[in-house]
Amino acid sequence: MSRAVRPGERRGYFGPYGGQFVPETLMAPLAELAAAWRKARRDPEFQREFRGYLRDLVGRPTPLYFARRLSAAIGGARIFLKREDLCHTGAHKINNSLGQILLARRMGKRRVIAETGAGQHGVATAAMAAAFEMECVIYMGRVDMERQALNVYRMREFGAEVVPVTAGQQTLKEAISEAMRDWVTNVRTTHYVLGTVFGAYPYPDLVRDFQSVIGREARRQCFKQAGRLPDRVVACVGGGSNAMGLFSGFLEDPGVALIGVEAGGRRIAPGEHAARFAGGKLGVLQGARTLVLQDEEGQILPTHSVSAGLDYAAVGPEHVWLRDQGRATYHFVTDEEAVNAFDGLCRLEGILPALESAHAVAYVLREGSKWKPEDVVIVNLSGRGDKDLQLVMDWKARHARSGEASSS
Secondary structure (H helix, E strand, O other), X not given: OOOOOOOOOOOOEEOOEEEEEOOXXXXXXXXXXXXXXXXXHOOHHHHHHHHHHXXXXXXXXXXXXXXXXXXXXHOXXXXXXXXXXXXXXXXXXXXXXXXXXXXXXXXXXXXXEXXXXXXXXXXXXXXXXXXXXXXXXXXXXXHHHHHOXXXXXXXXXXXXXXXXXXXXXXXXXXXXXXXXXXXXXXXXXXXXXXOOOOOOOOHHHHHXXXXXXHHHHHHHHHHHHHOXXXXXXXEEOOOOHXXXXXXOOOOOOOOOEEEEEEEEEOOXXXXXXXXXXXXXXXXXXXXXXXXXXXXXXXXXXXXXXXXXXXXXXXXXXXXXXXXXXXXXXXXXXXXXXXXXXHHHHHHHHOOOEOHHHHHHHHHHHHHHHHOOOOOEEEEEEOEEOHHHHXXXXXXXXXXXXHHHHHHO
């Protein structure tokens, strides 16, 4: 289930990235979590239980769908969509939330906390907390609560307390900080269900492991449906959990290109985007050493994306290591390209993607004409877009007004 530590690597690090940069108070619970996770991943009973709930509650395996019209629109390369949008609660996030809540129960913790940006991790955690009779508190930036109001309501319907965070930009970074403050105060009774492949060890490894079901399924399905491995796999990258989930199935296959797509926002300028590979510097943020959007003094820069789930100043450390090794490449698309891809997938395939996933689709629409007709490409459709409809409507209205103003 987990990638073994290779010779020369330090546990908790990917090359120079990762680590545990946290208050002393959190070192003991992180050690407890790492030990519980190592034991659980070797325990056949835990694995049977996890797989059973993935099947019967989450709805796995999710399909690998041949996107016939999308393929034709880009010029003929065979595009397959890994349909994580069909998971219970509407995104890949539930794979990790389920795994961590089973782990929390194993550790005797009856209260869970989580951060959320787009709301899908919060919804998944709230749903799993309800299913396993746990108290649940979700921290969410007030800006994200406003642009993802439907998901806030869903979390509260599942019985979770949703705490608005009003510090800083009032988005995902601040929500993580508040969740960490809660955990410091309540480490004996509380497990922090971190939602992505970020933070202090063991979270980047643990979350990747719980999401690796995506890559394992996609690999088997691609052999069955296309008769071979894909030429490339594509996924959006915020913290990077859906991408690492997909990439993990193909890491040892050098012929499969791993492609991550970040949020280029309005443009690549300070405060206008969330593309860490385009504008980040090595730094430490919220427990890990990685690429961070920061100024020359190390102060965290504001970020922007039309997608709340990609609007974060840092990226998971394993992604940076994969980039350094030449194993993965990272690109960005703009807000406008993502919204156009959102519309495009709706009209070509009758599938409503999350704005996060639309960034990956936008990359395919932009680059696909360069690919060979016989190429096989898997795109991770990490979530569905119901949550984003009002946001897209508002974005289009603003741009229509600005277009009218500039033409008058």
